[in-house]
Amino acid sequence: MPKCDSCAFTITGLPAASAEAVSPPAVENAKGKLLAIGGAEDKGTDLEKGEIHRNNLNFFGLGILRRIVEETGGPSTRIEVITTASIIPHEVGDNYLNAFGKIGCTDIGTIHIRNRAEVDNEEYLDRISNCNAIMFSGGNQLRLTSIYGGTRFLEIILKRYREEHGFLIAGTSAGAMAMSNTMIYEGNATRAHLKGEVKITTGLGLINDVIIDSHFEKRGRFGRLAQAIACNPSCIGIGLGEDTGMLITEGNKMEAIGSGLVIIIDGHDIRHSNIADIPDGNPISIENLKVHFCEKGNGYLLKERVFMQELKENAVVK
């Protein structure tokens, strides 16, 4: 008979099979890949203007979008771009069609779902069942969770992610922040040191025990991610810079890609923290956050909480 996790009482109202059926999906050992991007990934627009390099790394040829294509079989890959988070879905969709087009991809689709009523459209379900990658655009992450939460659409994506090698889910900005089970949806950076100023809710649950933030340095978001981590140090904070991403395999091995930084905040060694004791609006005190700056090529293992200069294919703890 199934047991309650909290009190060890046997759950008598449900047969064992049903209790198992409602247990959360095991994304920890997923066969697919996640790519969380901090927003403003290079779309080759500098290339159009004849500006090849913004800095030594930030050129389109080595960019994040090319990595999505490479990870999913090359230019013949089928990618579905989901623009639901954005308030300008058609413009956003066209930008991606154009950007992927520059890498030679001709099989890119856009899905402009605007509300829950449209989610279970059979055409869309068929398309997300048959593509190689899905890319969630930026916008408002609450639109993603409130529209896709509990839908067949999300179930199909989760199932494919758990079971299929070579299937990739990318998300940029809001699309990245919605990936985790704990999601920041609001938080003014300049007031993020005050308790209660960082608003958190439940994300899409593609990955557990992390909290993802985007546009990280550009918008000065260290304080808000630190507050989120202080609330629950079991989560690892992933602060994604712009044009920068973390490619996550097996729900655990992360590799930084792109032209900027990924900042990791590990709160497991926090000693003192006042967050449970102070009223909202007061400054948060935290002793002992561990922080890593990851550039392109650096790795991080989530479960082991280990920074790696280089993420090897068969990464093990040093």
Place this chain on the structure above:
Amino acid sequence: MPKCDSCAFTITGLPAASAEAVSPPAVENAKGKLLAIGGAEDKGTDLEKGEIHRNNLNFFGLGILRRIVEETGGPSTRIEVITTASIIPHEVGDNYLNAFGKIGCTDIGTIHIRNRAEVDNEEYLDRISNCNAIMFSGGNQLRLTSIYGGTRFLEIILKRYREEHGFLIAGTSAGAMAMSNTMIYEGNATRAHLKGEVKITTGLGLINDVIIDSHFEKRGRFGRLAQAIACNPSCIGIGLGEDTGMLITEGNKMEAIGSGLVIIIDGHDIRHSNIADIPDGNPISIENLKVHFCEKGNGYLLKERVFMQELKENAVVK
């Protein structure tokens, strides 16, 4: 005979007394106090508008300026406000006269030195020799170092700070950043993750082995202070929030005051860092920064590198 610190050779060209005379001043065990403030300290302007509380702590009655007054003998204290860093010195000076006036202080002076030619004015030297506290206003920290570096004016302040209990040097924003021997003078927050984007020079040397940054959360400066610390992890980074300060006694014991946060960055445990190996303009990788968030009342011991929930008078390592 004096010895060279680096090679242990005896220095034969100089008599012992001269060699001692050129050694750096010992600010490590200073008897005076330093108060480094992150800028925008509450000057009671909300009080004028009838707005008492911006948040639970940020009201003038418990503010930073009052602490300066309390630490130096109460409302009869003589404070000299030095406006050299600012490009609007008279306006800044008047603001402080007004703010200290609200706490009942009537003996506040302003020193509007604009260039090196004015620094050795005997009246000013006399005034800084006889006041209880000095307050460096905000503005441009390079104006402070380039105008006061190597002057009798600075020598008098340093001597008083080293030798006199009850003498206090406060500095806000640029005035705080100029206090350490290593001083950030420029660094765009949004590019601070790239090597070479944070510009550092020598400060006034009131305190060694720290790097002070101001307006810390408001301007998203975590990356720039981290870069400065990665360059030389022997320094402790002190990121001061607005209306927030660190009161430093014995050149070592720090107490957070004010309504915001002080963020400490300790780089002593850094393992991997690529800063010496990459060209300018490339992202910096750092493994293992230790970070503390200090609110009002929390303490930090610089030499021992220990966070304390409460800074006790006779603080010892826990």
